[in-house]
Amino acid sequence: MFGKDNGGENSGESENVQSSTNAQSSNKNVWLQRGILGAILLATGIYLFQQVYVFAPDEGSLGGPVKGLTPNQLRKFYATRVVFKKEFTPEEGLGPLFNGKSCFECHGQPTERVGGEGRDVVSTGVVRIGRRIAQRPKAKQPLKDVITGLGQDDVDIMLFQGGPALERKSITSEFVNKYPPDCQIEIGSVPSGAELISLRHAPPLFGFGLIEAIPDPDIVQNVFKELKSNPQLAGRALSQIDPLTYRPRISRFGWKNQNSTLLTFTQEALNVEMGVTTFFQENEKSATGISNFPKCIYKYLPSEPNDKGHVMAQLAYHQALLAPPDRGPITEEVKRGEKVFEQLQCAVCHLPEMSTAPIVYVVDPDSPGPELKHMEIQALESKPVKAFSDFLVHQMGVKLADGLPQGGAQGGEWRTTPLWGLRFKKFLLHDGRTSDINEAILAHGGQAEQVVKNYDALPEKEKSDLLAFLKSL
Ligand code: HEC
Ligand code: HEC
Numbered sequence: 001m002f003g004k005d006n007g008g009e010n011s012g013e014s015e016n017v018q019s020s021t022n023a024q025s026s027n028k029n030v031w032l033q034r035g036i037l038g039a040i041l042l043a044t045g046i047y048l049f050q051q052v053y054v055f056a057p058d059e060g061s062l063g064g065p066v067k068g069l070t071p072n073q074l075r076k077f078y079a080t081r082v083v084f085k086k087e088f089t090p091e092e093g094l095g096p097l098f099n100g101k102s103c104f105e106c107h108g109q110p111t112e113r114v115g116g117e118g119r120d121v122v123s124t125g126v127v128r129i130g131r132r133i134a135q136r137p138k139a140k141q142p143l144k145d146v147i148t149g150l151g152q153d154d155v156d157i158m159l160f161q162g163g164p165a166l167e168r169k170s171i172t173s174e175f176v177n178k179y180p181p182d183c184q185i186e187i188g189s190v191p192s193g194a195e196l197i198s199l200r201h202a203p204p205l206f207g208f209g210l211i212e213a214i215p216d217p218d219i220v221q222n223v224f225k226e227l228k229s230n231p232q233l234a235g236r237a238l239s240q241i242d243p244l245t246y247r248p249r250i251s252r253f254g255w256k257n258q259n260s261t262l263l264t265f266t267q268e269a270l271n272v273e274m275g276v277t278t279f280f281q282e283n284e285k286s287a288t289g290i291s292n293f294p295k296c297i298y299k300y301l302p303s304e305p306n307d308k309g310h311v312m313a314q315l316a317y318h319q320a321l322l323a324p325p326d327r328g329p330i331t332e333e334v335k336r337g338e339k340v341f342e343q344l345q346c347a348v349c350h351l352p353e354m355s356t357a358p359i360v361y362v363v364d365p366d367s368p369g370p371e372l373k374h375m376e377i378q379a380l381e382s383k384p385v386k387a388f389s390d391f392l393v394h395q396m397g398v399k400l401a402d403g404l405p406q407g408g409a410q411g412g413e414w415r416t417t418p419l420w421g422l423r424f425k426k427f428l429l430h431d432g433r434t435s436d437i438n439e440a441i442l443a444h445g446g447q448a449e450q451v452v453k454n455y456d457a458l459p460e461k462e463k464s465d466l467l468a469f470l471k472s473l
Contacts, residue, residue: 063113066323068379080318080365084114090171093306096185097167098275106202115322118202121432129163130155130404131195147403148412155405162188165272183296198402201432207324210385212262213356216250222390233348233447235392238408252391255430257415258407262316277305278312279370309369317365325421328472337469340462345451349416350388358382388419397445422473437470
């Protein structure tokens with residue numbers, strides 16, 4: 001039907017020009033039709049292929065998804081990564097006061113790995129403040145004598161002076177020409193009278209879905225195990241009435257173990273770090289405690305809540321599916337170091353392994369919002385969680401105490417930091433004060449005092465084995 005008679009060569013010169021042109025144009029049409037058909041088939045093919053396969057080159061690596069997700073779950077993972085990296089604008093709800101424009105800004109180290117730690121402590125850390133309540137007995141003694149035991153009733157979190165967490169940027173300080181010069185918002189700074197000032201480093205979030213999926217009773221069980229193996233080291237489980245579900249949950253997130261779920265932490269991070277209000281804290285006042293913004297600013301602010309539910313769900317989903325850090329090479333030295341870690345009883349608090357529940361649901365990022373839907377993620381079910389933490393708080397002594405009670409933890413209590421991914425970390429301890437593992441260990445006091453003395457007394461060889469082990473995490 002086509003092809004044979006279009007060239008002059010084999011059909012002879014007798015055919016007239018008109019018919020040759022006709023033939024050419026009908027050929028063009030046919031090719032065009034074939035092209036369109038081909039494109040449709042290709043698109044359909046790619047679509048069908050994507051239903052059974054999503055290219056995930058970073059599966060299982062830092063910032064990539066956990067292994068074993070379905071194509072649908074993977075697609076949602078990559079779609080929500082964009083939200084984690086997205087810089088919010090004032091029109092989208094950023095501010096009026098905030099600390100960062102995106103989650104990624106403070107959770108992006110090592111470079112470009114979504115969900116990492118803060119790039120440096122000063123700009124991506126958060127400052128918390130407080131002061132002792134003068135009427136309480138503990139206000140009458142020298143601070144250093146009582147700092148480790150300060151509790152909720154002893155401390156004023158200075159809500160109306162910018163506390164408990166300072167907001168160090170505002171839309172008018174960051175977007176200078178956008179707002180009238182006589183309509184400026186004062187940024188948070190340490191107020192006079194703040195006695196307790198705590199710098200908090202932004203931790204990495206890798207493997208957080210596994211941590212979230214540890215059943216509550218298993219964490220509580222750790223308390224009893226520790227009481228049995230060494231009561232001196234035994235930690236405390238903290239619980240929280242999850243503000244999103246009104247159900248009590250065992251806490252596991254935050255330096256002071258102040259949160260139990262990723263959704264709750266995310267909602268707080270959106271509010272406190274970015275000023276984005278959600279349907280849980282619908283207005284800026286309830287989110288920050290600050291109500292004295294200049295009136296003129298309100299006409300520039302978007303309607304509240306800023307997030308109608310989606311952003312919170314998208315971010316919580318993304319964190320839940322971030323792969324845990326894998327282990328580095330396991331040499332003979334590393335194996336010997338692991339034994340030292342156990343003998344010293346570091347492993348009592350830094351519990352090497354726990355396990356996730358047999359059925360795990362994660363918030364669906366495509367929830368209609370404010371209604372939240374959940375979806376089962378089989379890739380997180382009955383999985384080992386090699387986090388090296390018991391998810392309990394321990395009394396760590398004066399050197400580490402910040403005096404600020406939070407989420408049920410006292411001034412000197414901290415959640416055992418998960419040690420997985422230690423070799424990628426730039427800043428250690430809650431305030432990022434050191435990058436030296438030896439120094440971080442020597443800072444342990446309180447309940448860990450004897451363990452650290454034993455560590456210090458180790459022969460050099462065993463010490464270097466232990467460090468090799470820690471650097472393999
Ligand atoms: C200005 C920097 C900053 C921004 C922006 C920020 N974070 Fe954080 N993040 C921190 C700091 C600091 C901590 C430690 C807080 C604490 O526990 O005291 C933290 C802790 C966390 C934790 C708990 C970590 C753990 O070890 O349990 C989660 C989860 C988290 N952030 C999620 C988010 C999400 C989601 C966003 C975006 C909505 C976000 N963060 C934005 C600084 C930031
Ligand atoms: C009583 C429980 C306990 C014992 C025992 C203990 N730790 Fe810790 N460890 C903690 C807590 C709690 C923190 C968090 C302290 C902070 O940031 O202020 C921590 C923090 C660390 C850190 C810093 C991690 C980071 O990313 O910031 C390292 C490293 C560490 N521990 C190693 C060890 C080693 C090695 C031993 C044994 C010699 C040990 N720990 C014994 C509870 C313990």
